[in-house]
Amino acid sequence: MQEKIIILDFGSQTTQLIGRRVRELNMYCEIVPYNKFPHDDPSVIGVILSGSPFSVYDEKAFKADLEPIACRLPMLGICYGAQYIAYVSGGKVEPAASREYGRAHLTTIDQADPLMKGIEPGAQVWMSHGDTITAVPDNFRIVASTDKVKVAAYRIEGMRTWGVQFHPEVFHSECGTQILRNFVVDICGGKQDWSAASFIESTVASLKEQLGDDKVVLGLSGGVDSSVAAVLLNKAIGKNLTCIFVDHGMLRKNEFADVLRDYQGLGLNVIGVDASEKFFSELAGVTEPERKRKIIGKGFIDVFDAEASKLADVKWLAQGTIYPDCIESLSITGTTIKSHHNVGGLPEKMHLKLCEPLRLLFKDEVRAVGRELGMPEHLIKRHPFPGPGLAVRILGDITPEKVRTLQEADHIFIQGLRDHGLYDQVWQAGVILLPVQSVGVMGDERTYERAVALRAVTSTDAMTADWAHLPYEFLAKVSTDIINKVKGVNRVCYDISSKPPSTIEWE
Numbered sequence: 001m002q003e004k005i006i007i008l009d010f011g012s013q014t015t016q017l018i019g020r021r022v023r024e025l026n027m028y029c030e031i032v033p034y035n036k037f038p039h040d041d042p043s044v045i046g047v048i049l050s051g052s053p054f055s056v057y058d059e060k061a062f063k064a065d066l067e068p069i070a071c072r073l074p075m076l077g078i079c080y081g082a083q084y085i086a087y088v089s090g091g092k093v094e095p096a097a098s099r100e101y102g103r104a105h106l107t108t109i110d111q112a113d114p115l116m117k118g119i120e121p122g123a124q125v126w127m128s129h130g131d132t133i134t135a136v137p138d139n140f141r142i143v144a145s146t147d148k149v150k151v152a153a154y155r156i157e158g159m160r161t162w163g164v165q166f167h168p169e170v171f172h173s174e175c176g177t178q179i180l181r182n183f184v185v186d187i188c189g190g191k192q193d194w195s196a197a198s199f200i201e202s203t204v205a206s207l208k209e210q211l212g213d214d215k216v217v218l219g220l221s222g223g224v225d226s227s228v229a230a231v232l233l234n235k236a237i238g239k240n241l242t243c244i245f246v247d248h249g250m251l252r253k254n255e256f257a258d259v260l261r262d263y264q265g266l267g268l269n270v271i272g273v274d275a276s277e278k279f280f281s282e283l284a285g286v287t288e289p290e291r292k293r294k295i296i297g298k299g300f301i302d303v304f305d306a307e308a309s310k311l312a313d314v315k316w317l318a319q320g321t322i323y324p325d326c327i328e329s330l331s332i333t334g335t336t337i338k339s340h341h342n343v344g345g346l347p348e349k350m351h352l353k354l355c356e357p358l359r360l361l362f363k364d365e366v367r368a369v370g371r372e373l374g375m376p377e378h379l380i381k382r383h384p385f386p387g388p389g390l391a392v393r394i395l396g397d398i399t400p401e402k403v404r405t406l407q408e409a410d411h412i413f414i415q416g417l418r419d420h421g422l423y424d425q426v427w428q429a430g431v432i433l434l435p436v437q438s439v440g441v442m443g444d445e446r447t448y449e450r451a452v453a454l455r456a457v458t459s460t461d462a463m464t465a466d467w468a469h470l471p472y473e474f475l476a477k478v479s480t481d482i483i484n485k486v487k488g489v490n491r492v493c494y495d496i497s498s499k500p501p502s503t504i505e506w507e
């Protein structure tokens with residue numbers, strides 16, 4: 001039985017980060033909504049409570065009955081989690097005199113406390129809270145303080161419950177990993193047996209059992225997730241797996257041929273389908289972004305379904321769904337900014353059973369599994385690319401000529417990033433073809449041609465992103481190359497917006 005830590009999600013932006021940090025300790029964990037603790041699961045060895053956008057005394061604050069959990073299992077509250085435990089135990093939580101945000105240093109530490117083992121005075125932590133715990137019940141022992149925050153960390157005497165008001169999961173909490181390790185390994189007794197190799201071994205065994213001699217079909221996109229899923233399945237069931245790679249015409253320059261070659265090199269049984277004409281004709285004249293997404297999503301399903309129907313006896317549809325796609329998100333605002341679900345209706349339409357071998361993994365773990373499976377680094381480190389491809393990077397209507405123009409400009413930018421050793425430093429990059437023309441001068445000629453925008457961002461999860469501070473000299477070279485080499489473009493801009501309030505893609 002795979003032992004696990006449960007992370008109760010009270011809606012914090014850093015909940016997933018807690019999960020990733022615990023996994024980095026080779027400890028398996030799952031994130032569940034604050035009110036869905038799996039009481040009957042015997043494999044749970046400890047519980048972490050996340051932060052929250054609420055104050056504990058807000059009417060709408062998320063509340064959970066912690067007592068049955070705390071008397072059975074070790075528990076660690078982080079930020080709101082810590083405040084909530086203190087509050088329901090009879091302590092006092094109040095708005096801080098000034099919002100405590102950013103770096104702080106632990107001045108007093110009880111090093112005999114198991115959570116604080118090995119943490120030295122002066123250790124840096126990251127605070128981010130508007131409220132603070134101002135009084136704790138008698139059975140609470142303060143185990144760390146900062147200059148400003150007396151109850152930076154506490155333990156409930158006689159119980160295995162701790163709380164920290166800072167965020168050990170964020171990078172700037174330098175002692176955060178040690179604190180999480182103290183909790184997960186020393187306090188909960190975690191065996192740290194979760195690794196890419198152990199995941200592959202157990203997943204291949206369970207896929208063999210689950211699928212037997214059944215035939216499986218999988219849609220490849222060129223991205224990391226579907227590629228790793230395919231290689232893993234190939235290891236488990238070999239030729240019973242058929243992969244389908246659809247070219248909707250909105251891929252990058254040469255991508256269809258390059259990726260197909262890569263896949264064949266990996267020994268995958270893969271069928272490439274060039275359906276670009278169908279997509280171009282269905283997209284003709286369409287300018288509205290969500291409509292473009294819907295047309296491509298539906299077209300993809302139709303092409304995939306037609307191709308898969310030619311195969312005999314397929315029983316399963318495999319997908320590269322990963323853990324962040326599966327975590328039940330707490331909808332606090334309930335708004336959809338962009339629909340990213342490219343092929344939502346596929347399993348229903350095809351009447352196939354769904355197989356998602358990566359559904360337990362975070363993105364960095366998918367990459368680690370890919371490496372362990374011996375996949376080439378350029379496939380593993382590929383930037384994310386949206387399912388609808390260049391269609392959402394051509395503002396306005398789409399024509400084959402515009403796609404060709406964008407492919408050329410994009411190729412110069414991406415190849416430039418690679419040549420200058422910058423590709424791995426950015427999360428994602430691409431070029432956007434703008435629906436404007438502007439005046440330029442080339443030789444003695446006046447030109448009136450298109451403008452493009454370069455977009456490159458740094459990020460860890462695409463939820464937030466900063467524009468990449470690429471060197472001016474590099475941007476200058478890319479701009480010159482694009483204007484000189486790409487017919488129809490006479491102006492290049494660099495997008496310096498971060499997310500939020502902008503998004504990574506323009507549409």
Ligand code: XMP
Nearest residue numbers: 338339340384385386387388462503504505
């Ligand atoms: P935004 O633009 O929302 O993008 O900041 C966040 C991440 O999602 C990708 N993206 C998509 N991926 N289908 C996809 O598969 C889509 O329709 C889609 N729209 C955006 C985007 O490239 C970035 O990595």
